[in-house]
Amino acid sequence: MRKTAIGWAIAAVLLALGWCTTACETIDNKALPSYVVRIDLGGYAMWNIYGVHGMGEYRIFNRDKNIPKNFKYTVNTFTGYGGVLLMMGAEVPMAYDLACPVEASPNIILSIDNENLDAVCPKCGSHFNPLTGDGGPVSGVAINNKVGMTRYHVIPSSGGYVIAN
16 A cells, blocks of 8 residues: 555656646747737728748738738738737748837837748747747747747638737
8 A cells, every 4th residue: 555655746746847848848939919909901903912831931910011012901901019920831821020129119129040940030030930829939038938929819800810818
């Protein structure tokens, strides 16, 4: 009976240590203030013009800066805190806020390095990977701070998608 109790105690300690290791390494992907996001690219025509189709292809949406220039923003279109990055992953499109989660300013915007498709902060130099589906940090201060890009939902809609939070 005593050996069984000791075995259970050891198993419980190992389980707790495993949980702490996983929980302690969690990346915060909600470091930015919460702003409304809604970009309607529903329907084949809208998606064909403004969507992304091949892995690594990306598009930026920023209502305040009128990007893309020919996109018809409506009163119901919102582009988050620093704008929205829409990028095609291996199989599905993904969307993130473009503000650097380390700097947490709507004026410090990540840019895409076209060679490796990392999202890069011009101020802190952190790199993030938007292709993996989590926008996690790859290098820089973001790794130490354990912050990643804020991810938005990309919801199928009538042959296209709606980006929302």
